[in-house]
Amino acid sequence: MPRTTARPGSRLTLNRFYAAVAACALSYLTAYLVLLDFIRWAGPDRADAAALGYIAATACLPVLIVTGFGGRAWRRGLLAVGALGVLAALGCFA
Amino acid sequence: MMRQTEREGPRETLRTRMGWLHGWVGFLCGLCLACIFATGTLTVFDTELTRWMQPEINVNTYVAPTDTALREAARIVRSQQAQGISAFLNLPSHRFPVLQVLHYNGHEFTGDILDPRSGALIQARETAGGKFFYDFHYTLRSADIGGVRIVNILGVGLLVAVVSGIVIHLRALLPDLVMLRLSVPPLRSWLDGHLLAGVLFLPFMIMCAYTGVLVHADRLFPAQSAAAHHHGGPGHHGHGHGQPPPDAAALLPVPPLGPLLAQARENMQGRDCGFILFAADRITISASDAAGPYMSRDHVDFSLPDGRLLATTLNQGRVATTMQLVRGLHYARFAPPGLRWLYFISGMAGTAVITTGLVVFLMKRRRKSGHLVAFRLAEGVTISVTAGLPLSMLVYLWANRLLPPALPGRDMWEIDLFFTAWGLCLLHGMGRALTRHAASGWREQLGGIGVLGCGLPLLDILTAPGAWGACPSLHAAVGGVSLLAGSVALYAARRVGRVA
Numbered sequence: 077m078p079r080t081t082a083r084p085g086s087r088l089t090l091n092r093f094y095a096a097v098a099a100c101a102l103s104y105l106t107a108y109l110v111l112l113d114f115i116r117w118a119g120p121d122r123a124d125a126a127a128l129g130y131i132a133a134t135a136c137l138p139v140l141i142v143t144g145f146g147g148r149a150w151r152r153g154l155l156a157v158g159a160l161g162v163l164a165a166l167g168c169f170a
Numbered sequence: 171m172m173r174q175t176e177r178e179g180p181r182e183t184l185r186t187r188m189g190w191l192h193g194w195v196g197f198l199c200g201l202c203l204a205c206i207f208a209t210g211t212l213t214v215f216d217t218e219l220t221r222w223m224q225p226e227i228n229v230n231t232y233v234a235p236t237d238t239a240l241r242e243a244a245r246i247v248r249s250q251q252a253q254g255i256s257a258f259l260n261l262p263s264h265r266f267p268v269l270q271v272l273h274y275n276g277h278e279f280t281g282d283i284l285d286p287r288s289g290a291l292i293q294a295r296e297t298a299g300g301k302f303f304y305d306f307h308y309t310l311r312s313a314d315i316g317g318v319r320i321v322n323i324l325g326v327g328l329l330v331a332v333v334s335g336i337v338i339h340l341r342a343l344l345p346d347l348v349m350l351r352l353s354v355p356p357l358r359s360w361l362d363g364h365l366l367a368g369v370l371f372l373p374f375m376i377m378c379a380y381t382g383v384l385v386h387a388d389r390l391f392p393a394q395s396a397a398a399h400h401h402g403g404p405g406h407h408g409h410g411h412g413q414p415p416p417d418a419a420a421l422l423p424v425p426p427l428g429p430l431l432a433q434a435r436e437n438m439q440g441r442d443c444g445f446i447l448f449a450a451d452r453i454t455i456s457a458s459d460a461a462g463p464y465m466s467r468d469h470v471d472f473s474l475p476d477g478r479l480l481a482t483t484l485n486q487g488r489v490a491t492t493m494q495l496v497r498g499l500h501y502a503r504f505a506p507p508g509l510r511w512l513y514f515i516s517g518m519a520g521t522a523v524i525t526t527g528l529v530v531f532l533m534k535r536r537r538k539s540g541h542l543v544a545f546r547l548a549e550g551v552t553i554s555v556t557a558g559l560p561l562s563m564l565v566y567l568w569a570n571r572l573l574p575p576a577l578p579g580r581d582m583w584e585i586d587l588f589f590t591a592w593g594l595c596l597l598h599g600m601g602r603a604l605t606r607h608a609a610s611g612w613r614e615q616l617g618g619i620g621v622l623g624c625g626l627p628l629l630d631i632l633t634a635p636g637a638w639g640a641c642p643s644l645h646a647a648v649g650g651v652s653l654l655a656g657s658v659a660l661y662a663a664r665r666v667g668r669v670a
Contacts, residue, residue, distance in 0.1 A: 088182070092190055111391050124489040130387035131492070134380065137390075138329035146187055146337065 095154070099144030102157045106140055107133040109164035116168060185338055192334040196524075197531040197548075199327030202310075204524045204555050206321060209307040210378070211517030212300065212563070214502060214510055217265045220299025222630075222648045223570045225637035227283060227294050232267040235286040239269055240427040242289030246271045246282060247448050248421055259446040261431075262286045263460055276313045277305045280581070295575040302566070302585060308386070322390045325383040331527075332376055335368065357533045364526040367519045374516040375523065381500035384493075420450040425477035431455060434470040437482040441468070452480060459503035464494035525556045549608050550600030557615035558595025560655060564622035565591035567652070571633040609666055616663035623656020 114129030115122065140157050147153025212219065221227060235243075243259050250257040250271065260270040260279075269284040278301040283292045298305075309317035368375075383390065431443050434455035444458030456469040471480040485494065498504055502513050532549055539545045566588040573580050595615055602611025627649030631638060638645045 092187070096191065096194075108391050108393075111393060115393065121487075124487060126393065127489045127493050129393075130384060130391065131496075133391055134384045134387050137326055138333050141326075141330050142188070142191070142333045142337065145191055146184055146334070 096145050098154055099141050099157065102154060102161060103137055103140035103144050106157055106161035106164055107137040109161060109168050110136055113164055113167040188334040188337045192331055192338060193531055193534075195327050195334070196331040196527050199324050199331065200524045200528050200531075201551055201555050202320075202324050203328050204521055204528065205559055206307055206310075206324065207378075207517060207521040207524055208559055208563075209303040210382075211514055211521060212303040213307050214505075214513045214517060216300030216304050218300065218644055219303070219648070220297070220301060221266060221641070222637075222644055223297045223299045223567070224283075224294040225634035226575070227268060227292055228640060229262075229267050229285060229287075229292075230641050232262060232264045233286055235262055235269055236289070237426055237428045239284060239286050239289035240431075243269045243271055243284055244424040244427060244448070246284075248424065250281075251421060251448065257281065258448060261443055261445060261458070263442070263444075263458065265460070268292065277309075277311065278302060295570075296577075296579070296581045297570055298581045298585060302588075303563075308382075318386050319389045322383050322386050325379050326390070328379045329376070329383070332372070332379065336372075339365065339369075357530065360526055360530050360533060364523060364530055367526065368523045371516050371519040371523065375520045377499065378517075378520065381496045384496050385500055417450060422451050422474035424448065424453065425475060427453075430472050430477055433479065434472075437470050437479075438468050438484070450474075459498075459501065461504070463498040463504045464491060465497040465501060465503070466494045528552045528556065543604070546603040546606075546608070547600060550603035550611070551596065553599030553603065553608065553611045553615060554592065554596040557612060557619060557659070558592055558599060560659070561595055561615055561618045561622065562588050562592035564619065564626060564652065564655075567626060567648075568622060568629060571629050612666045613663045616659045616666065620656045620660035620663060623652045623654075623659060626652040626656075 111126075111129035111133040114132060115125045118125030118128055140160070144153045144157040147156070247257045247259055250273065255273045257271050257273045260272050262268055267286065269286050269289070270279075270281060271284065272279040272281040278298050280296075280298070280301075283294050284290065285292055305311060308321055310320060311317070312320075427446070430453070434443050435441065438457050441461035442458040443455050444460070445456055447454040447456070451474050452471055453474060454469050454471050457466055459465055466485050468482075468484045470482045472478060473480050485491075502510065505513060529552070532545070532552060535545065566584055569584045569587040573583055577583060599611045599615065602608055602614070627645075630645055630649055634645075
């Protein structure tokens with residue numbers, strides 16, 4: 077199993093910062109698409125659908141951010157969140 | 171290969187990455203979250219604080235409002251509406267047993283207070299009371315311009331910090347519960363305190379953060395069409411301050427409210443009525459938030475001027491009920507006194523988790539970065555958040571007692587004094603930290619809390635002796651909490667002095 081090693085100080089911090097920003101942006105987009113999925117697929121009652129969507133999106137967002145940032149090789153985390161985002165987008169725009 | 175690994179530094183693991191995320195998100199968001207949590211904790215007793223801050227109110231036990239009082243209240247509502255004020259009527263409750271003709275002033279609901287027996291105006295001093303903390307808690311005093319959104323983003327930050335914290339300590343969650351070492355180096359004991367409180371009150375913190383974000387989730391995910399359906403109902407929190415006042419010429423007379431309240435209560439399955447909204451041609455009687463854990467906003471509409479029943483709206487359904495429970499759990503307006511104290515203690519512990527986290531973050535970096543200006547500025551801000559905020563809260567309470575009761579605009583004076591004191595604490599903390607006297611900064615501000623906290627009960631007895639006699643439990647509770655806060659602060663100031 078390949079081991080990721082830390083880079084010297086500032087570069088490591090910068091990489092982590094970029095990873096955190098990317099994880100936040102991607103996670104927000106994914107959570108938002110999950111909300112839109114609920115509104116689209118949850119049936120005729122839009123108020124209930126929106127409420128359910130908010131419940132799910134709010135619960136997803138912090139978990140997605142941590143997952144996106146926390147992969148040992150961080151691109152794996154981002155890829156996982158990105159894949160979820162693509163699935164959510166398919167559900168939304170299909 | 172081995173040589174290259176050594177040159178590149180320690181191996182990066184999931185735990186180190188989570189540690190970095192937890193530390194930085196926790197610190198940057200924590201500076202604001204500590205204020206949000208502390209003010210939210212006080213908001214649990216916002217009504218009681220308002221009562222404490224208006225000692226002129228001499229109605230201490232709940233009595234149902236008489237027809238005379240309701241007629242007078244309706245007259246005042248209509249006269250204010252004729253002047254363009256969106257007034258509504260708040261009914262007496264066990265927590266605040268007076269009639270209130272309220273309107274939204276951009277920050278809080280404020281207005282006239284009436285005796286529920288006679289309908290006579292009670293000349294209470296003008297104050298934002300505990301509602302100031304409520305407003306600060308969820309808008310950061312921004313008059314709804316972006317503040318709610320910022321608080322929501324910070325709430326997500328708290329959830330991220332909590333989840334990353336769980337990942338870091340997953341293996342040691344149970345051992346952390348019994349680990350508090352006060353005689354080890356300061357960093358270790360602060361960390362133990364942070365972990366102990368964090369693990370014990372983890373469910374409460376997650377519940378508060380999640381429900382808090384969810385209550386205003388439409389600000390975080392603005393899906394306009396969905397949000398319009400999602401929120402529904404009249405204005406913000408259903409109090410109708412977002413509605414324009416009805417046209418004065420179209421205001422129809424209001425029939426006796428007593429029978430309508432009885433019918434509304436019956437139609438809402440026996441739940442107490444909370445407030446009455448007055449439109450030009452109808453009135454809406456809503457269920458009280460204290461009626462149960464579900465903040466339902468169920469209401470009954472009557473036409474004017476004849477008082478004919480128009481409709482009964484009961485917001486039911488599984489999803490709607492879930493959202494009502496989410497709101498109810500966060501606002502805790504249904505909670506009896508015991509549960510309210512549990513919320514208060516848990517909120518205090520949550521605030522302590524955040525503030526100890528701030529201190530641990532700084533302690534860990536002091537050796538490496540203590541010489542940097544940015545570090546000292548961060549330490550100054552931390553002092554003003556951790557010690558300066560409670561100090562300013564006490565200044566707010568002292569101002570309530572020391573400002574003349576008849577001073578025009580005295581509610582704004584109190585709030586201005588709060589922010590002035592906090593601003594001075596910030597300057598003081600930064601000044602001390604920048605001149606490498608951070609320990610003195612901590613000691614002096616904690617000493618200030620000690621003096622003001624321990625002195626508050628005495629001030630209360632001196633300035634409102636009658637109120638002590640009329641409502642001793644309320645005044646003893648406020649005095650006791652401030653005395654406890656003052657004593658803890660004095661003890662902490664002594665400890666900081668010893669370490670320094």
